[in-house]
Amino acid sequence: MTTLKELAKLLNISVSTVSKALNDSHEISATTKRRVNELAEKLNYKPNRIAQQLKSNTTKTIGVILPTVTNPFFAEVLHGIETNATKNKYDIIVCLSDESLTKEQRSLELLSNGSVDGFIIAVARESQVLEQTAHINTVINNKIPVLMFDRVVNEITCDKVVVDDFQSVFEATEYLIKTEQRKHILLVSNIEELSVGKLRIKGYQKSIEDANLKSNVLKLSKVDDVEKHIYNYLQDNPETDAIVSIDHITGIIAINMAKKTGKNIPKDISVIGFGYEHTQLLSSPKISIVHQKAYEIGEMSVKLLIDNLKSEDHKVKTIVVPSELKLGESTK
Amino acid sequence: MTTLKELAKLLNISVSTVSKALNDSHEISATTKRRVNELAEKLNYKPNRIAQQLKSNTTKTIGVILPTVTNPFFAEVLHGIETNATKNKYDIIVCLSDESLTKEQRSLELLSNGSVDGFIIAVARESQVLEQTAHINTVINNKIPVLMFDRVVNEITCDKVVVDDFQSVFEATEYLIKTEQRKHILLVSNIEELSVGKLRIKGYQKSIEDANLKSNVLKLSKVDDVEKHIYNYLQDNPETDAIVSIDHITGIIAINMAKKTGKNIPKDISVIGFGYEHTQLLSSPKISIVHQKAYEIGEMSVKLLIDNLKSEDHKVKTIVVPSELKLGESTK
DNA sequence: TTGTAGGCGTTATCAA
DNA sequence: TTGATAACGCCTACAA
Numbered sequence: 222m223t224t225l226k227e228l229a230k231l232l233n234i235s236v237s238t239v240s241k242a243l244n245d246s247h248e249i250s251a252t253t254k255r256r257v258n259e260l261a262e263k264l265n266y267k268p269n270r271i272a273q274q275l276k277s278n279t280t281k282t283i284g285v286i287l288p289t290v291t292n293p294f295f296a297e298v299l300h301g302i303e304t305n306a307t308k309n310k311y312d313i314i315v316c317l318s319d320e321s322l323t324k325e326q327r328s329l330e331l332l333s334n335g336s337v338d339g340f341i342i343a344v345a346r347e348s349q350v351l352e353q354t355a356h357i358n359t360v361i362n363n364k365i366p367v368l369m370f371d372r373v374v375n376e377i378t379c380d381k382v383v384v385d386d387f388q389s390v391f392e393a394t395e396y397l398i399k400t401e402q403r404k405h406i407l408l409v410s411n412i413e414e415l416s417v418g419k420l421r422i423k424g425y426q427k428s429i430e431d432a433n434l435k436s437n438v439l440k441l442s443k444v445d446d447v448e449k450h451i452y453n454y455l456q457d458n459p460e461t462d463a464i465v466s467i468d469h470i471t472g473i474i475a476i477n478m479a480k481k482t483g484k485n486i487p488k489d490i491s492v493i494g495f496g497y498e499h500t501q502l503l504s505s506p507k508i509s510i511v512h513q514k515a516y517e518i519g520e521m522s523v524k525l526l527i528d529n530l531k532s533e534d535h536k537v538k539t540i541v542v543p544s545e546l547k548l549g550e551s552t553k
Numbered sequence: 554m555t556t557l558k559e560l561a562k563l564l565n566i567s568v569s570t571v572s573k574a575l576n577d578s579h580e581i582s583a584t585t586k587r588r589v590n591e592l593a594e595k596l597n598y599k600p601n602r603i604a605q606q607l608k609s610n611t612t613k614t615i616g617v618i619l620p621t622v623t624n625p626f627f628a629e630v631l632h633g634i635e636t637n638a639t640k641n642k643y644d645i646i647v648c649l650s651d652e653s654l655t656k657e658q659r660s661l662e663l664l665s666n667g668s669v670d671g672f673i674i675a676v677a678r679e680s681q682v683l684e685q686t687a688h689i690n691t692v693i694n695n696k697i698p699v700l701m702f703d704r705v706v707n708e709i710t711c712d713k714v715v716v717d718d719f720q721s722v723f724e725a726t727e728y729l730i731k732t733e734q735r736k737h738i739l740l741v742s743n744i745e746e747l748s749v750g751k752l753r754i755k756g757y758q759k760s761i762e763d764a765n766l767k768s769n770v771l772k773l774s775k776v777d778d779v780e781k782h783i784y785n786y787l788q789d790n791p792e793t794d795a796i797v798s799i800d801h802i803t804g805i806i807a808i809n810m811a812k813k814t815g816k817n818i819p820k821d822i823s824v825i826g827f828g829y830e831h832t833q834l835l836s837s838p839k840i841s842i843v844h845q846k847a848y849e850i851g852e853m854s855v856k857l858l859i860d861n862l863k864s865e866d867h868k869v870k871t872i873v874v875p876s877e878l879k880l881g882e883s884t885k
Numbered sequence: 886t887t888g889t890a891g892g893c894g895t896t897a898t899c900a901a
Numbered sequence: 902t903t904g905a906t907a908a909c910g911c912c913t914a915c916a917a
Contacts, residue, residue, distance in 0.1 A: 222667060222695075224894060235904045240896060250902060265695075267666040271606045272894035275909050280603065282646075291628045291831070299622055303649045307660075312668065314614075315647045317635045328639075334599040335554060335910090336644065363554075363597070448837065470834060477837035480812075499623070502802060503835050505780065505809035556910060567888045572912060582886060604910035607893050667894090 223266040232256060243268075282312045283526060284337035286328050288320045288345050288372070293469060293497050294515050295343065298370065301519020302341060309527055311338075320346040326356040333359075338530050339366035341522050344374060350414055366535075368526040370518055372416055380529060381539040382522045386417045389511045389544040390424035393493045394465055396546060398432045401491055401553050403463035406434065409451060409471040411442040421467040437461075441471060452478040466494040473504045476551055492551040506550030513544045555598040564588060575600075614644045615858060616669035618660050620652045620677050620704070625801060626847050627675065629829050630702065633851020634673060641859055643670075652678040658688040665691075670862050671698040673854045676706060682746055698867075700858040702850055704748055712861060713871040714854045718749045721843045721876040722756035725825045726797055728878065730764045733823055733885050735795035738766065741783060741803040743774040753799040769793075773803060784810040798826040805836045808883055824883040838882030845876045 225243075229236045234253070242249045242257035243266075260266075274280045283306055287295045299315070306313050314337060316328035325345045332340070340360060348354055354374045361367050361379055370382040397403040408425045412418035422438060429436045439454055441447050451474055455461055464479070466472030472494020479490045486492060486506055494500070496510035521540055529535040557575075561568045566585070574581045574589035575598075592598075606612045615638055619627050631647070638645050646669060648660035657677045664672070672692060680686055686706045693699050693711060702714040729735040740757045744750035754770060761768045771786055773779050783806055787793055796811070798804030804826020811822045818824060818838055826832070828842035853872055861867040 222894095225896095226894075236894090237896080237905075238903055240894095241903085244896085248902060253902080269607075269667045269894050271603060271612065271667050272909090273896085274603045275601075275607050275893090275911095276895050276897090278909065290622060290631055291625060291829075293623060293625075296623045296625075296628050299647075300649060303647065304651075307648070307656075312646050312648075312664075314644050315631075315635065316639070316644075317632060319636075324639075332644075335601045335603050447834070470831070473835050474837075481837060497623075499802070502779070503805050505806075505813060554910095557912095558910075568911085569889075569913075570887055573887085576912085580886060585886080601910050604893090605912085607895095607909090608911050608913095610893070 222269065223261075223264040224269065228257065228260055228264070228266060232260060280336065280338050281310060282314055282337045283523070284316065284328075284332040284340045285313045286316045286318060286325060286340060286342040288318050288343055290315075290317060293500070294371075294513060297497050297515035298343075298519040298522075301516035302523055303519075304516075305520045305523040309523065311523070311527070318345040318348075322347040322351060322353055329356050329360055333363060333365060337365070339368070339526050341368050341370065341526055343370050343372045346372075346415060349374070349416060366526060366529045368522050368529070370522045374416075378537055380525045380537055382518050382525065383539065383541055384417065384513050384518065385541050385543050386420035387424040387427075389513075389546070390421040390465065390467060391428045392424075393511050393546055394425045394428035395431075397463045397465070397491055397493065397552075398428065398434065401463065403491060404434060405437070405458070405460045406463040406465060407437045407439060407454065407458070407461050408465045408467065409439045409441060409475055410467045411440075411447070411471055412468050413438075413440045413442060418467060425465055425467075447471060448474055448478060451475050452481060455479060455482045455484070461490065463491040464493070466492070469495050469497065469500055472496070472508055472510070473500070476504050476506070476508060486551050487553045491553060493546075494551075496547075501547075501549050504549075504551070509549040509552040510547050511544050512547040514542050518542050554601065555593075555596040556601065560589065560592055560596070560598060564592060612668065612670050613642060614646055614669045615855070616648065616660075616664040616672045617645045618648045618650060618657060618672060618674040620650050620675055622647075622649060625829050625832070626703075626845060629847035630675075630851040630854075633848035634855050635851075636848075637852045637855040641855065643855070643859070650677040650680075654679040654683060654685055661688050661692055665695060665697060669697070671700070671858050673700050673702065673858055675702050675704045678704075678747060681706070681748060698858060698861045700854050700861070702854045706748075710869055712857045712869055714850050714857065715871065715873055716749065716845050716850065717873050717875050718752035719756040719759075721845075721878070722753040722797065722799060723760045724756075725843050725878055726757045726760035727763075729795045729797070729823055729825065729884075730760065730766065733795065735823060736766060737769070737790070737792045738795040738797060739769045739771060739786065739790070739793050740797045740799065741771045741773060741807055742799045743772075743779065743803055744800050745770075745772045745774055750799060757797055757799075779803060780806055780810060783807055784813060787811060787814045787816070793822065795823040796825070798824070801827050801829065801832055804828070804840055804842070805832070808836050808838070808840060818883050819885045823885060825878075826883075828879075833879075833881050836883070841881040841884040842879050843876050844879040846874050850874050 229239045242254045318325035368380040464475045484490045493509045501507045561571045574586045650657035700712040796807045825841045833839045
């Protein structure tokens with residue numbers, strides 16, 4: 222890689238002159254600037270990023286710590302993060318915790334050595350279940366800004382970007398009750414132990430209670446054969462006329478199983494699931510979904526974190542990104 | 554952040570002594586080492602990564618450039634890359650090209666300033682279709698190692714990790730012909746313009762030719778309503794008794810559509826798609842898939858790139874990661 | 886056993 | 902208008 226020193230030597234001028242010329246300083250004459258720029262162009266000079274980082278004590282890099290990226294929600298959030306970071310001339314270093322507390326701790330620890338200016342994190346399932354989150358506070362105490370999204374720890378004070386988990390499921394359920402007159406609504410879930418899962422279930426229950434209906438929750442996260450469990454439930458409870466799934470998997474399975482029991486969708490049973498971009502393609506009829514604005518969550522997270530990085534007196538915020546009920550063909 | 558200088562000052566010794574003590578140099582006395590280590594521990598000292606990078610002229614960071622991460626194949630490859638990179642104490646900077654040539658060029662350009670030691674890249678759809686790949690050679694000419702995976706440019710000389718696209722579809726088709734005695738096999742695709750898509754279609758065609766059957770290819774990548782196209786085809790060609798999908802979407806849609814036309818799967822029609830971890834969950838009956846070892850592709854890519862980074866006289870290799878036919882319930 | 890000095894590539898201050 | 906120098910934080914050859 223070409224350096225300032227090399228350019229200086231070739232042009233017989235000093236390093237600092239070259240530096241100033243390249244940065245278009247008013248101190249430098251037009252001719253010198255021209256000479257310098259021409260050579261720099263020719264040798265494809267690019268200022269060494271590492272040196273700039275050392276000098277400026279800032280990396281323009283964000284550490285992004287995700288539980289997984291095979292879950293389409295996090296994939297789409299990452300998409301939003303990457304796009305918006307790039308737009309703001311930030312790079313992202315991505316670490317996957319694989320839902321493991323240890324990996325999450327290690328990643329945070331490893332990047333807290335000047336590698337990044339700040340973190341965007343969705344905490345691992347294990348960290349959330351065990352309520353072990355001291356490592357996050359450690360980072361914050363080291364004055365490295367942290368933004369948490371989706372899976373959030375209430376006890377930690379930092380910027381947060383969350384989904385309207387309670388409200389969205391409340392409304393989805395209410396839609397089934399009020400608009401579709403459904404009376405026997407099942408909730409299926411494979412994420413009931415997560416903060417977001419709990420909130421979504423509460424939204425369902427509130428709506429059910431308001432209508433004096435019976436709550437039916439099928440928890441599947443520790444179960445092998447999800448298909449079979451849903452199928453059996455539907456066989457045993459043939460009065461079921463609607464299903465709400467609070468994740469991006471069980472809704473589609475529920476559609477398949479309901480069809481298998483001979484029910485017509487949406488005539489006999491309505492189904493509302495959670496989903497993102499392509500989810501609807503994969504079911505027939507196309508599943509109605511609570512569409513979480515995953516991309517926007519990523520975008521907002523970057524925006525808020527960069528705000529924090531740039532301003533001296535940043536005050537902590539929590540932003541709620543509202544979801545949208547996107548009706549497909551699995552509701553009437 | 555605590556620095557060597559600060560430690561030195563507090564202990565009234567020189568910076569180099571501190572440095573050596575922390576690196577457990579034999580030059581330093583046990584007592585000094587203890588004093589230094591204790592204080593370092595107490596102040597949570599961590600060597601500044603940027604300074605180390607500048608000093609060593611190596612970043613221990615890999616630039617990963619992916620077309621997208623919402624496609625589960627790339628998500629799983631990323632998983633493999635991240636895990637193996639971390640294991641080898643490398644970070645990854647992730648850029649998404651969004652299938653755009655321009656974004657891909659920009660990302661490569663931007664990171665070619667010392668930010669990374671090497672690249673892992675799957676070229677964007679646009680770059681591949683337009684056959685514009687000079688930017689990749691530029692990087693290689695700058696002596697930054699590049700590894701390409703999956704979507705590969707034959708004209709470029711560098712390490713490659715690819716899937717056995719031709720062979721896997723050849724075998725899947727052969728399975729339908731020889732084991733299941735299928736005679737009217739349809740291939741559906743939404744990626745026929747990609748190098749991998751072309752190879753997969755060739756594998757299908759070879760197998761079909763070998764058996765003296767008729768080739769039927771349904772190209773859907775520029776089509777709005779994939780469901781409808783598949784449904785119509787099945788209506789118009791009721792003799793169809795097997796479907797091969799060469800992507801991770803159209804196989805599941807084909808199952809749904811075949812069911813819709815009243816066919817029984819796998820009795821009347823067999824379906825084999827492409828897929829990864831969770832794909833099989835989303836269809837009923839569970840789809841049989843060509844399982845690309847996406848995670849392994851990521852792992853191998855990192856391994857090969859790091860080999861290249863470490864050895865002086867690295868010779869260029871292409872590694873083929875074989876896929877596996879994973880029979881589900883959509884074949885007999 | 887400890888310390889001094891120089892350098893990685895850049896930028897900024899100050900002097901010429 | 903240009904150049905010398907110092908500094909960012911770390912490491913290391915060499916001197917003490």
